[in-house]
Amino acid sequence: MKPAAFDYHRPDSIEEACALLAEHGADSRILSGGQSLVPLMNMRILSPAVLIDINRCRDLAYLREEGGVIACGALTRQGEAETSDLVAARLPLMAAAMPHVGVRANRNFGTVCGSLAHADPLAELPSVASALDATFVIASSRGRREVGADEFFVSALTNCLEPDEMLAEVRLPAIPEGARCAFLEIANRAHGFAVAGIAACVEFGPDGRCSRARLSAMGAGDTTARLGSVEALIEGQRLDDALIRAAGAEAAAAADPAGDVHADSAYRAEVIGSLVRKVLRQMQGAVVER
Ligand SMILES: Cc1cc2nc3c(=O)[nH]c(=O)nc-3n(C[C@@H](O)[C@H](O)[C@H](O)COP(=O)(O)OP(=O)(O)OC[C@H]3O[C@@H](n4cnc5c(N)ncnc54)[C@H](O)[C@@H]3O)c2cc1C
Numbered sequence: 001m002k003p004a005a006f007d008y009h010r011p012d013s014i015e016e017a018c019a020l021l022a023e024h025g026a027d028s029r030i031l032s033g034g035q036s037l038v039p040l041m042n043m044r045i046l047s048p049a050v051l052i053d054i055n056r057c058r059d060l061a062y063l064r065e066e067g068g069v070i071a072c073g074a075l076t077r078q079g080e081a082e083t084s085d086l087v088a089a090r091l092p093l094m095a096a097a098m099p100h101v102g103v104r105a106n107r108n109f110g111t112v113c114g115s116l117a118h119a120d121p122l123a124e125l126p127s128v129a130s131a132l133d134a135t136f137v138i139a140s141s142r143g144r145r146e147v148g149a150d151e152f153f154v155s156a157l158t159n160c161l162e163p164d165e166m167l168a169e170v171r172l173p174a175i176p177e178g179a180r181c182a183f184l185e186i187a188n189r190a191h192g193f194a195v196a197g198i199a200a201c202v203e204f205g206p207d208g209r210c211s212r213a214r215l216s217a218m219g220a221g222d223t224t225a226r227l228g229s230v231e232a233l234i235e236g237q238r239l240d241d242a243l244i245r246a247a248g249a250e251a252a253a254a255a256d257p258a259g260d261v262h263a264d265s266a267y268r269a270e271v272i273g274s275l276v277r278k279v280l281r282q283m284q285g286a287v288v289e290r
């Protein structure tokens with residue numbers, strides 16, 4: 001299938017891209033990796049009148065550490081993050097999630113920020129950003145603003161960007177030394193979109209108790225969401241079997257998943273509970289009893 005006709009712009013800088021967004025507003029779309037936008041246009045689910053292709057904005061392609069935070073520019077490919085030593089060392093949760101994002105061919109083009117902007121509740125990278133308390137840097141001709149994941153992800157395939165705004169950068173705090181991370185998902189097909197998934201990062205105190213828990217679920221609602229009641233349940237506690245069972249039950253009870261052809265709502269909730277138990281069990285061995 002072919003997309004409807006559109007005007008095409010290829011700016012060389014973020015300033016030019018923002019000027020084009022200011023001019024064309026809701027009639028326009030940013031094109032980054034094209035791995036979601038182009039299929040949607042080919043199926044005519046989306047028919048933007050204007051495409052603003054940011055692939056020539058080379059100064060938006062970076063991954064760098066700034067004061068304990070990893071800054072990822074809008075043109076950083078998922079494949080670059082996947083093979084980055086910085087991501088492996090400082091963001092092991094992202095490194096664990098990345099191989100689940102489609103196949104390598106998608107990741108060679110797809111961008112980290114494009115996946116976040118797309119805001120699919122069953123996508124891996126939004127759940128990683130949410131679990132790591134990412135900051136989203138939003139640019140427009142009016143200036144810059146920053147929001148957290150709870151504000152950025154509004155609902156399925158909807159973010160908080162105004163028509164003249166784009167996501168310029170995502171800032172991910174490096175995972176503290178000694179924290180344990182796990183990413184697990186269940187999909188009906190290898191490399192297919194997930195039925196549900198969990199991204200988790202848990203820190204432990206010297207007494208072996210959980211000092212900080214951050215868990216985010218894919219597929220638990222109409223957007224990626226932190227499992228606040230599960231986090232509250234395990235913080236300050238030792239990760240024993242009874243607590244892990246209770247955390248799984250709480251995750252399943254708190255989830256409000258959509259049902260679709262891949263899984264009904266009750267099954268998705270059960271999968272979320274099971275995945276929470278599994279990620280926490282993976283972390284159990286890390287707890288040093290003193
Ligand atoms: C076969 C296949 C399998 C896939 N499997 C998975 C999977 O398992 N998990 C998964 O998460 N994804 C999957 N994807 C989608 C993933 O590959 C995309 O990379 C991602 O969803 C979008 O990133 P992109 O850079 O390609 O964005 P694009 O497709 O270019 O854009 C997606 C949307 O975000 C907007 N956008 C992009 N960048 C910005 C920006 N900087 N600022 C504002 N808006 C922006 C666009 O306007 C568009 O609305 C799959 C895709 C394919 C084709």
